[in-house]
Amino acid sequence: MRIEVKDLRFSYGGTKKRKTEKYALDGVSLTIEEGEFFGIIGQTGSGKSTFVQHLNGLIPLKEGMGEIKVGNYDLSDKRVNLKELRSKVGMVFQYPEYQLFAETVEEDVAFGVKNFFPEKSAEEIKDVVKTAIELVGLDYPALKDKSPFELSGGQKRRVAIAGVIASRPEVLVLDEPAAGLDPQGKKDFLELLERLHKDFVRTVVIVSHDMDLVAEYCDGAAVFKDGKIIKRGTTEEVFADRECIFKSGLDLPVVEYLKEKLAEKGEKIACGTKISEFLDAVTQRWGGKT
Amino acid sequence: MRDVSFGQYYPSFSAVHKLNPAIKILLSIAYIVAVFLVQPFYFLGFLACFTYIVLVTAVAKLPFFRVIKSIRAILFFVVLSAVIQVFVNKTGSPLWEGGFIYTGGLISAAYIVLRISMIVLGASLLTLTTSPVELADGIEFLLYPLKLIKFPVHEFALIMSIALRFIPTLLDETDRIIKAQKARGADFESKNLFKRAKAMIPVLIPLLISSFRRADELADAMDSRCYSGSKNRTKYKKLTFGWGDLIAALFTAGLIVGVVFLNGVYGVTV
Numbered sequence: 001m002r003i004e005v006k007d008l009r010f011s012y013g014g015t016k017k018r019k020t021e022k023y024a025l026d027g028v029s030l031t032i033e034e035g036e037f038f039g040i041i042g043q044t045g046s047g048k049s050t051f052v053q054h055l056n057g058l059i060p061l062k063e064g065m066g067e068i069k070v071g072n073y074d075l076s077d078k079r080v081n082l083k084e085l086r087s088k089v090g091m092v093f094q095y096p097e098y099q100l101f102a103e104t105v106e107e108d109v110a111f112g113v114k115n116f117f118p119e120k121s122a123e124e125i126k127d128v129v130k131t132a133i134e135l136v137g138l139d140y141p142a143l144k145d146k147s148p149f150e151l152s153g154g155q156k157r158r159v160a161i162a163g164v165i166a167s168r169p170e171v172l173v174l175d176e177p178a179a180g181l182d183p184q185g186k187k188d189f190l191e192l193l194e195r196l197h198k199d200f201v202r203t204v205v206i207v208s209h210d211m212d213l214v215a216e217y218c219d220g221a222a223v224f225k226d227g228k229i230i231k232r233g234t235t236e237e238v239f240a241d242r243e244c245i246f247k248s249g250l251d252l253p254v255v256e257y258l259k260e261k262l263a264e265k266g267e268k269i270a271c272g273t274k275i276s277e278f279l280d281a282v283t284q285r286w287g288g289k290t
Numbered sequence: 291m292r293d294v295s296f297g298q299y300y301p302s303f304s305a306v307h308k309l310n311p312a313i314k315i316l317l318s319i320a321y322i323v324a325v326f327l328v329q330p331f332y333f334l335g336f337l338a339c340f341t342y343i344v345l346v347t348a349v350a351k352l353p354f355f356r357v358i359k360s361i362r363a364i365l366f367f368v369v370l371s372a373v374i375q376v377f378v379n380k381t382g383s384p385l386w387e388g389g390f391i392y393t394g395g396l397i398s399a400a401y402i403v404l405r406i407s408m409i410v411l412g413a414s415l416l417t418l419t420t421s422p423v424e425l426a427d428g429i430e431f432l433l434y435p436l437k438l439i440k441f442p443v444h445e446f447a448l449i450m451s452i453a454l455r456f457i458p459t460l461l462d463e464t465d466r467i468i469k470a471q472k473a474r475g476a477d478f479e480s481k482n483l484f485k486r487a488k489a490m491i492p493v494l495i496p497l498l499i500s501s502f503r504r505a506d507e508l509a510d511a512m513d514s515r516c517y518s519g520s521k522n523r524t525k526y527k528k529l530t531f532g533w534g535d536l537i538a539a540l541f542t543a544g545l546i547v548g549v550v551f552l553n554g555v556y557g558v559t560v
């Protein structure tokens with residue numbers, strides 16, 4: 001599903017018309033194509049979370065405050081089927097493990113599926129849940145009857161994500177999903193995301209503070225600052241605009257620094273922002289010699 | 291969720307904000323007593339109370355609409371009591387020939403509405419000009435005599451201020467969890483009451499768990515700072531009494547005298 005947002009404005013202050021009214025989103029326009037792995041970056045408080053919560057109607061779109069279209073769903077239409085939309089746009093919040101509640105892992109993962117597809121039989125639901133749990137790399141028979149609260153932090157997070165993808169969303173939105181994970185946990189998690197994007201959810205939108213993550217996995221990215229998008233392009237284009245990156249309090253991914261250092265020594269390496277591409281380019285240049 | 295402004299403190303640097311919170315609580319009680327002293331249908335007493343509110347609001351540099359807005363929270367209650375009075379109170383004469391509304395009903399409705407409104411205005415002045423922490427300090431001070439009967443005053447005040455401190459945090463947390471479950475298709479708007487109650491389970495359980503987690507963390511943080519209860523504990527902010535407190539007390543005493551005086555001046559009779 002294609003995501004198309006036009007001139008979106010939003011203020012937490014309600015509808016009061018005051019001159020000093022501060023917009024959390026102040027005229028945001030952004031199109032994310034189907035199939036993209038899209039990154040949203042920006043300082044804390046720049047409006048990233050507010051923006052993504054509009055995409056599945058968690059924050060309702062007010063009249064005259066812009067347009068949002070997700071696939072065929074027009075969110076400015078009052079009659080839009082929010083439940084259906086939310087089954088198609090899965091959302092993983094920061095620290096998703098805090099949303100676990102059921103007695104067993106299986107039940108918790110089934111929660112969304114049961115809500116979205118009440119007509120599904122118990123057998124079907126079991127199937128879907130099993131697939132989701134296995135997809136996030138957990139051992140289904142061993143964990144399904146355990147309480148989610150007995151699991152380790154990393155496992156909890158996987159269960160929470162399984163609970164979101166079990167209803168087979170076409171778009172997966174993740175708001176700072178890697179926060180608080182240890183390096184290995186983070187690596188595993190990112191591999192999981194890539195696997196999901198490859199053969200399960202078409203479009204992935206990720207909000208992150210981790211420039212290396214965005215550089216490595218995202219095709220396109222947008223930079224938020226004070227409720228506005230000040231840069232939108234491919235990941236390479238975004239990180240090429242140094243002024244914009246530093247002005248908005250962000251940093252460059254490691255690859256960009258490496259390229260810069262090499263450039264200082266007179267060695268221009270032309271490649272993207274992915275570590276693998278960089279390594280390939282370097283190997284090609286020096287033929288594997290160090 | 292943040293609209294539920296509990297305590298609704300309105301920070302500013304005014305003489306009223308700087309008053310000793312214990313005194314402020316006592317004076318608020320005195321003010322409420324003054325409101326109750328207004329004899330039925332001697333409306334001038336309410337005028338005195340209202341003048342008092344307006345003056346305090348001005349000195350406290352509060353926007354007047356913020357003070358008035360506090361009535362909105364109990365508007366339903368006020369309207370209900372007024373309606374009951376109008377329909378039930380059959381004293382005085384009917385408003386029109388054979389009518390069911392009596393002058394007595396109308397006048398006592400007005401009296402009740404004014405009484406409740408005045409009390410709420412006074413209470414909201416207290417919470418608008420006193421931060422929750424100061425309030426807890428003030429209550430701790432006022433409860434001090436209870437120490438004699440071994441009532442754990444300090445602990446009680448601590449529990450109160452922690453509770454107050456965490457209300458906004460818990461509201462935020464509730465908001466987040468509700469959003470997360472909504473994203474998983476939870477339906478909180480169902481017309482069916484039973485369904486709606488059931489929908490709260492996926493919110494309440496994570497909320498409870500995170501409260502316990504927070505409580506643990508807070509206990510650890512307090513332990514690591516060697517907190518050990520009230521024994522030998524000094525205060526960062528000592529409650530002091532100044533000229534302002536004296537003036538405020540005199541001013542409030544003046545209100546009470548004024549109300550008592552006005553009680554004999556002009557009353558509406560039915």
Ligand SMILES: Nc1ncnc2c1ncn2[C@@H]1O[C@H](COP(=O)(O)OP(=O)(O)O)[C@@H](O)[C@H]1O
Nearest residue numbers: 012024042043044045046047048049050051292
């Ligand atoms: N629930 C809320 N109530 C009021 N203001 C909020 C709320 N959530 C966020 N804000 C404000 O909206 C702005 C954007 O916040 P947010 O979208 O959370 O930014 P980010 O996710 O980029 O850190 C900030 O100024 C923040 O203080």
Ligand SMILES: [Mg+2]
Nearest residue numbers: 048049050175
């Ligand atoms: Mg955020």
